[in-house]
Amino acid sequence: MNNAPSVALRMAFAAAAAGAVMAASSAALAADPIRIGVIAEAQAIAGASIPQAAQLAADEINANGGVDGRKIEIIGYDNHSSSADSVRAFQRAVNEDKVNVVIASYISEVVLALEPWASRLKTPFVTPGAASNEISKSVHSDYEKNKYTFHGYLTSAALALSVCDGAKDLLVDKLHMKTAVIMSEDAAWTKPLDIGYEECLSRIGLKVLDHIRFSPDTTDFTPIFNKIEGAKPDVIITGISHVGVQPTVQWKNQQVPIPMFGISSQATNETFGKDTNQAAEGVLYQGVSGPGVAVTPKSVPFAENFKKKFGNYPSYAGYTAYDEVYYIADAVKRAGSTDADKLVTALEATDWEGTIGRVQFYGKDDPFTHSIKYGKGLITGLMLQWQDGKQSAVWPKDVAKVDIKFPSFIKLSN
Amino acid sequence: MRAFQILIDGFAISALYALGATGFTLIFGVSGVLNLSHGAIMVAAAVAAWAAASIFNVGTYAGALIGVAVALVAAFATYFAVVKPIQDSRRIPNEEKEIFVLTGTLLWGIMIQEVIAYFFTNNAKTVLPIVEGVVEILGVRTPKNEIFTAIVCCLVIALLWLLVNRTRTGKAVLAASMNPRGVTLLGLELTNIYVVVWAIYGILAGIAGVLLGMFLGVSSYSVGPLTASAFSIVVLGGLGSVSGSLIAAFVVGYLETLTAYLVSPAYRTIPALLLLVFVMYIRPQGLLGRR
Numbered sequence: 001m002n003n004a005p006s007v008a009l010r011m012a013f014a015a016a017a018a019g020a021v022m023a024a025s026s027a028a029l030a031a032d033p034i035r036i037g038v039i040a041e042a043q044a045i046a047g048a049s050i051p052q053a054a055q056l057a058a059d060e061i062n063a064n065g066g067v068d069g070r071k072i073e074i075i076g077y078d079n080h081s082s083s084a085d086s087v088r089a090f091q092r093a094v095n096e097d098k099v100n101v102v103i104a105s106y107i108s109e110v111v112l113a114l115e116p117w118a119s120r121l122k123t124p125f126v127t128p129g130a131a132s133n134e135i136s137k138s139v140h141s142d143y144e145k146n147k148y149t150f151h152g153y154l155t156s157a158a159l160a161l162s163v164c165d166g167a168k169d170l171l172v173d174k175l176h177m178k179t180a181v182i183m184s185e186d187a188a189w190t191k192p193l194d195i196g197y198e199e200c201l202s203r204i205g206l207k208v209l210d211h212i213r214f215s216p217d218t219t220d221f222t223p224i225f226n227k228i229e230g231a232k233p234d235v236i237i238t239g240i241s242h243v244g245v246q247p248t249v250q251w252k253n254q255q256v257p258i259p260m261f262g263i264s265s266q267a268t269n270e271t272f273g274k275d276t277n278q279a280a281e282g283v284l285y286q287g288v289s290g291p292g293v294a295v296t297p298k299s300v301p302f303a304e305n306f307k308k309k310f311g312n313y314p315s316y317a318g319y320t321a322y323d324e325v326y327y328i329a330d331a332v333k334r335a336g337s338t339d340a341d342k343l344v345t346a347l348e349a350t351d352w353e354g355t356i357g358r359v360q361f362y363g364k365d366d367p368f369t370h371s372i373k374y375g376k377g378l379i380t381g382l383m384l385q386w387q388d389g390k391q392s393a394v395w396p397k398d399v400a401k402v403d404i405k406f407p408s409f410i411k412l413s414n
Numbered sequence: 415m416r417a418f419q420i421l422i423d424g425f426a427i428s429a430l431y432a433l434g435a436t437g438f439t440l441i442f443g444v445s446g447v448l449n450l451s452h453g454a455i456m457v458a459a460a461v462a463a464w465a466a467a468s469i470f471n472v473g474t475y476a477g478a479l480i481g482v483a484v485a486l487v488a489a490f491a492t493y494f495a496v497v498k499p500i501q502d503s504r505r506i507p508n509e510e511k512e513i514f515v516l517t518g519t520l521l522w523g524i525m526i527q528e529v530i531a532y533f534f535t536n537n538a539k540t541v542l543p544i545v546e547g548v549v550e551i552l553g554v555r556t557p558k559n560e561i562f563t564a565i566v567c568c569l570v571i572a573l574l575w576l577l578v579n580r581t582r583t584g585k586a587v588l589a590a591s592m593n594p595r596g597v598t599l600l601g602l603e604l605t606n607i608y609v610v611v612w613a614i615y616g617i618l619a620g621i622a623g624v625l626l627g628m629f630l631g632v633s634s635y636s637v638g639p640l641t642a643s644a645f646s647i648v649v650l651g652g653l654g655s656v657s658g659s660l661i662a663a664f665v666v667g668y669l670e671t672l673t674a675y676l677v678s679p680a681y682r683t684i685p686a687l688l689l690l691v692f693v694m695y696i697r698p699q700g701l702l703g704r705r
Contacts, residue, residue, distance in 0.1 A: 043634075045537045081536065186680070215680045217639070219630045222423050223674040245538040246631040253557045255548045266537060274468045277542045 033073040034066075034332055036325060037093030039086050039104035039114075040317075042078040045266045045275065046106050046241065049318030050128055051076040052310050054103055056302075057325035067329045068336075074325075075099060083113040090114050094121045100338040101126070101328050103152075106241070106265065106317045108132035108189040118148040122340045124347060126150040126324050129265075129317030133157055133192040136362070136371035143364055147344050150361060151371035152324050153317070154288070154381065156189050158374035160196025162381035163237065163262050163286050166395045168204040170284075170383060170404060171261065175412060177234035180206040183224065183247075183260075184239030185216045193239045193263065201237065209233050216242040221250045229256065234413050238262035238285075245275050252279035255409035261383075262286065269315035270307075273389050280386040282407045284394070288356040289319045290384045292401065293393040299355040313391070323354030418552040420668075420675050426560045428667025429567035430625055434640070435647040435659045436571060437618035443591040443654030444611045447515050451492055451523030452619065453640030454530075459485035459620040460627030461530050461634075464539040474542050478624050481541070485620025486613065488526065493612040496522045523637060531634040538636075541627035563625045570621055571660070574614070578656075587611055591654065643683075646690050652703025661701060665689070 038054045041047025051074070058072040066072060075097050077089035086105060093099045102118070105111050106129025115138060118125035125148055127135065133155045139146045154162065171177040182197050184190040194211065201208050209231040214224055224247075228236055236258050240247065244266025251260060264285040266272050272280055289295045291303045291313040302322055306314045314322075327350050332338055335346035348370070352359045357379035362368050372379060383395035385404055392402045406412070434456060441447050463481025466472045472480065496518045500506060506514050543559035550556070578584040590597045590607045598604055626632055632640075647666050651658030666686045674682045693700065 043531045043536045045535060048535060080531075213680075217635075218679055218682075219632075219636070219639075220423075220427065220674065220679075220682075223671075223679045226419060226675070243538070245540060245633075249540040249631055253543060253546075253559060255555065255557070275537060275539060277468060277540060279540070 033071040034101075034329070034338055035073045035075060035097065035099040036328065037075050037077065037090070037097065037099035037102040037104075038321070039077045039079050039089045039093065039102060040321075041081045041106065042076070044081055044106075045244065045269045045271055046129065046315045046317055047081070049269060049306075049310075049314035050103070050106065050321045053302075053306060053314055053318035053322040054325050056306060056309060057322045061326070061329050067333050070332075072325065072329060079105065079110065081107060081110070083110050086110045086114055087117055090117045090123075090125075091121070094123050099123070100332075100340075101343065103128060103321055103324050103328075106130055106153075106315075108135065108187065111135055112188065115146060115149045119145045122148060124148050124150065124328075124340055124343050126152045126328070126347075128320035128324055129153050129315075131156045131159055131189040131193070133368065134188065136368040140364070140367055140369035143369065147370070148340065149370060150347055151368070152359075153320050153372065154374055154379065155368050155371050156192035157196045157368070158371075159263055159286060159381070160193050160200055161374065163197070163383075164200035164204050165380070166286065166383035167201070167206060167235075167237070167261060169397075170395055171235055172205045175234075177413075178205065178207060179209050179231075179233045180235045180237050181209050181228045181231050181233040182211045182237045182239065183228060184213055185242055186213045187216060187242060189241065190239045197237055197239070197262075206235070206237075218243065219246060221247045222254060225251065225254060225256045228258065233258060236260045236262075238264050241265035244272065248272075248276050248283060249279040252276075252281070252407070252409075257409055257411040259406055259410050259412075260284065265316065267386065268384075268391075269318075270313035270391065273386065278389055281389070282386060282405070282410060284383055284385045284404065286381055287384050287391075288316050288379065288381055290382065290391050290393055293382065293384070293399050295357055295382065295399060296353050296355060298353065302355045319355045323352065323356060323359060326354060327352040327359060415553055416675065419554045420671050422551060422554050422556055422560070423675075424668040424671035426564045426629065427671060428664040429564045430622060430629060431643065431647055431667050432660050432663035433567040433570060433618060433625070434622040435644045435651070435663050436574060436656055437615035437622075438644045439648045439651065439654060439656055439659040440587075440591075440618075441611055441615050442648065443656070444587060445497075445590075445608050446512065447497055448512075448519070448645075449492060449497075449615075450516060450520040450641055450645075451488075451496075451526060452644050453637040453642075454523035454526035455485050455488045455492065455616070455619045456623030456626065456640050457530060457632050457634060457637050458488050458526055459623030460541055460632045461534055461539055463541045463624045463627055465534065467542050474544050477541065478544065481624040481627070482617060482620035485623055486616035489612050489616025489619065490609075492519060492522060493608070498608075523641065527634045527637040534634075536634045538631045538633040539627065540631035541624055543628045559628055563629050566621065566625060570618065574618070574656075577614070583610055587614075646687065648700075650690050650693055650700055652700030655700070655702040658700055658702030 038051045040050035058074045062071045079086040102125045108130040111127045111130035136151045261284040267285040289299045331346035335342040360373045393399045394404045459481040462484035463477045466480040467477030500514045545558040545562045647662045651662030669686045
């Protein structure tokens with residue numbers, strides 16, 4: 001009996017002590033940075049902007065106090081455009097550098113190689129630039145396993161739609177074009193793209209005369225352009241990402257009289273002008289944003305800050321990577337934790353106005369689970385053209401700054 | 415129409431191959447060195463020419479000259495930093511030196527490739543053509559630069575022929591390729607001859623690299639394929655035989671062009687490689703090989 005109060009006291013004391021320790025440790029946790037691993041092709045035109053843009057976003061968030069007092073730390077890994085290097089980097093990022101989330105790569109083959117690792121290591125993973133439909137299809141087909149992967153860029157199917165929507169207004173309605181040849185590199189991302197092209201081009205009234213797929217190792221494009229010219233199309237619809245400089249320069253040097261229109265990932269980076277000695281003049285390409293294009297109020301300030309810091313405007317994957325850091329931070333805030341499963345749930349609920357439009361992800365029941373939604377009011381993409389050494393938006397009307405124009409060697413058939 | 419197209423395109427690419435392979439075979443003929451950093455030196459020349467013209471705005475001609483100069487420096491670096499130390503080493507047995515040189519130059523080439531990728535990205539670069547525009551030849555729209563490339567290649571090869579056959583230094587080089595011991599006995603310093611050969615090699619590889627950069631463009635990924643193509647042309651022609659390499663360059667160039675036009679651009683290099691295997695079976699010394 002005598003001992004009772006003292007036991008109660010001791011217990012109360014112990015509880016208080018335990019509480020204090022827990023409070024202290026959660027305070028330490030709160031001060032712990034949110035670590036984002038960025039695995040990218042630092043040596044490629046399209047990939048180089050990824051780590052730079054991610055760092056820029058992190059610096060901005062940190063300057064504004066971070067996420068609930070936690071700083072964002074970017075840990076970069078150069079993957080040399082190799083899947084094997086990327087897998088090693090992913091393992092290292094998770095196991096040794098203890099990252100909470102990974103942002104990786106613009107190459108579909110690389111992302112498809114990383115997807116199972118995101119599942120095995122239970123680490124949320126977002127790609128800023130790969131396009132293959134398979135990335136989000138596998139999330140749909142085995143959700144429980146693959147739910148850690150998010151596709152932060154348009155699928156090839158959506159890209160084809162975006163190109164066709166632009167082509168309808170610019171080429172069919174305005175320039176009365178009737179025929180096209182598809183020219184695409186042989187890679188994972190172009191298979192669904194080509195299927196999409198075939199389907200939607202004929203729907204908008206462009207007859208597909210021929211379809212040329214070539215090896216990404218191709219250096220001499222003369223025979224390819226020759227074959228295309230033989231088919232006499234009004235336009236070449238492109239699907240190129242691994243190549244870009246060489247076909248563009250040879251198109252100009254050989255004065256191929258047919259315009260190029262479509263996906264040309266390398267053309268999205270401002271350095272493309274110098275890399276091609278301005279042969280890019282007249283090239284029309286699809287983008288999610290571009291310099292001086294106010295897709296949202298955030299687009300232009302981001303592009304300008306990027307240029308101020310790194311000397312050139314970002315590639316398409318720079319815009320997406322920048323947005324990704326922001327909506328990951330937003331998801332961490334909403335989840336109140338960096339726990340992988342909670343973060344996945346929070347990311348699924350993303351509704352973020354970024355530089356490329358309004359980012360939301362398709363749900364469990366949509367065929368492209370965890371891919372960003374395509375459509376009006378969300379993300380539609382735009383068409384840009386290299387004009388006078390600069391990238392200018394030409395479509396859709398609300399962001400277009402200029403009309404399309406071509407170098408003198410282009411002969412429009414109508 | 416298509417026949418003319420193949421004829422014209424094939425000629426330009428073959429002439430370029432010939433120029434690239436000549437220096438490669440010359441070095442082997444004279445000093446027994448198979449320089450596997452060949453592709454890297456060509457790419458270094460092209461990227462230097464691109465950087466000089468596009469980043470530092472020195473102009474097209476100066477850029478091209480800088481490209482060739484970089485190849486010359488790279489060739490000397492290859493010789494003095496990689497090849498010569500191996501040849502002079504007492505710790506490497508003589509019979510193993512060849513394999514050491516192969517490995518050494520291969521690694522050296524990879525080092526150059528990585529440096530280029532690090533500073534200039536691994537995307538392709540194209541050198542601004544010296545002559546722009548197109549002309550119609552036999553109904554084929556041909557870039558003037560393609561004609562320029564073919565003419566320069568032929569001129570340089572002709573100059574090389576004159577140098578080797580008509581000058582004292584050239585004759586010494588020729589003699590060294592036939593009988594190195596004999597040359598030393600005549601009182602000529604073999605090392606000096608090697609330096610001359612590496613200088614000629616550097617200039618040839620530099621011109622070939624810059625022209626390739628103008629014609630098709632190069633990236634750090636081109637290093638391996640360029641070395642491989644020079645290697646297979648030289649093996650096909652007969653190791654060390656300059657005229658054999660010239661013939662082989664045209665055989666490979668036209669075979670590739672024919673395949674690209676008549677079959678598919680994707681299979682471009684396959685028939686030439688099959689031919690190489692076939693020649694190895696029936697005539698291991700190559701078309702004009704001496705041994």
